[in-house]
Amino acid sequence: MNRVLLFIVALAAFAFTKPCLADLSLTLNNDDMAKAESMYQRYCSLCHGVQREGYKADHAPSLRSQSLLSTAFPQMLFDSIAWGRVNSAMDGYIDETGGPLAESDILLLIRWLAQKENSSAIDLNQDPIPGNALRGKKLYSKNCASCHGNEGQGITGTALADQLFLASATDSYLKYAIVNGRDGTPMQSFAGTLQDEDINDVVAYIRSQASGWSPQPPELAQWPDASEYVMNPNGEAPQFNLREGRYVPAREVEKALKDNKKFIILDTRPGSAWQRIHIPGAVPMPYYRDKSRIAENLPNDGTWIIAYCACPHAASDSVINHLRSLGYQNTAVIDEGIIKWIEMGLPVVAGKNKVN
Template sequence: MTHRRLRTAVFLLASLSAGAASAQQGPALTPEGAVKAEHNYQQYCALCHGKEREGHANDHAPSLRSKSLLESGFPMTIREAIAYGRQGTPMGGYIDEVGGPLTRRDIVDLTLWLRETAKVEPLEMDYRKGHDRIAGDVARGAQVYRQNCVTCHGPEGEGVTGTALGNAAMLALTPDHFLRHAIVEGRQETPMPAFGKVLSASDIDNVTAFLRSRSTGWSTATRALRTPPPLGQYVINPQGAAPDFGELKDGRYVSASVLDRELRAQRRMVLLDTRVASMWQMAHIEGAVPVPYYANREEAIASLPRDGTWIVAYCECPRAAADSVVKWLREEGGFENTAVLHEGIQGWVSLGYPVVAGDASK
């Protein structure tokens, strides 16, 4: 059952993600939106990223106008870096829900403005392939890293003049193809060289695979890949008491800090990862079951416990997919104890809460 669902997920990705991706860009940038975005940029970002978006004004903040960054922007990578920041680096979170000065709309506009101002067209991308793993020899990749990358990115990926490549928030949700693109093309007008001209294609794969292997912690020797739990065994902490989520915001939302607290307290619940399964594979909250927003509703409803166990759904959008799943769980399934993670998994990861990687091929 699980196998079939996952294969369907990959199959449907082709048709659904293209639409989802453009929807995630939000409406087009209006002239007023552009004026406000430029103002926000100068007020909040120029200090580190430079008045002309050239980067490295402070804290070695990357360029926000390099072609290879802007063209490869998977819809969420740039936007959510701005929204939630990258915990452990000087890049803070700017969205109001984590105490920042910008609304989600401001951030969508800022992202569009960065690309339009730099006159960069996004690459035609096959989103189905976009989240695929890049296979490589991790041990050889470690060697490539030591020889070519350490001076700027640090022996532990902590970042020196280059960004913190070992940052879990960055790695957990940055697709392999985004990393590889930066390595091959470099970042124009910055110290990041284009290794496409220097390293063999297989060494670029190897170093990408090495970085990916650090995504749940730089010093872990091997990364345990989780397989989706079998049908009917979705409950986390089956012996635990019910979680105390307090009053849900808007009758639906639980914050990352409260969810983390209740998971640590080993409360009984089900976690649903409502993104495409390839994203569950990159990083997910431990114990979460991949039930994509386009899953067969009857099948999903039949697979969930009927004893009042809390069900928490999350996505990266940061709420749209999980909202839609919880809506049908409530309306069609009659599940009352349901909630949505307010910050989504991007927020969860960027705020420093733990994730594990999965293997959806099993």
């Protein structure tokens, strides 16, 4: 199986359990609001912005629009945060996938997100929306592809062909977003531009991109021990040519791996992302780890420390900035990030998700 395919299958093989969303009234007290806010600032603001406005990094969407909150609360918000999205910087955060948050933390976060904007849930119809997918494809290419990508892979707009997204977004959810847009964001309302039937056809086209995979529980790997952080401790130091004094090309890192050089690679994505796939030898060092603990087991003796993330700099920059502030000398960020790394066919270790 080729690596990209393996990557997608491994990522898709999640336990897709539904939480109990019974009592989700929006009446959090001040303590809960403060707890949620601090979780949000620690784990989410890096990309979604301190004020939840979005677009701080990696085209992360706004988490404030009424259009999103009223239709995504509770299930879509829960799923997006728990499982993430396959080929984007949005990783899963629930502990079952190796992420840092318990189900109860995510439930608190989604209630906080909705309560901050005084949003109330709209009950959308669950029925499939019939439409002509072929006709929808043409309309999609003309009206949507410039932001969402020819293949729905996402550019400045969300990845609509993402398998985790499609596994939880209903047809009515998609249609609502297209008809109403997402207020305060580049996603405009198409109510005046497209007829109702056109929109149904576009929804049918987007739906036709879902592969319909079935849920499988992931098997979590052990995190490496501190004694394993430095690869090839008796090897020589690698030679890296940094762009802007910071970014190292993926090819140079691949060569250093192949030549058994002495260095450390840090995976700065959430633990769940490391569990699914990582560069061989990479140590999980999520961007949200307490600053006081980042350097805990990292030698400050000139050993090269290379960080990477998904898309491709926000999380890794924040960890490297911290190490540099502590005086670490030889540090860099993999310029391309791991998504490009995989597309380039460079080596990765896939997680232990059971693949059929």
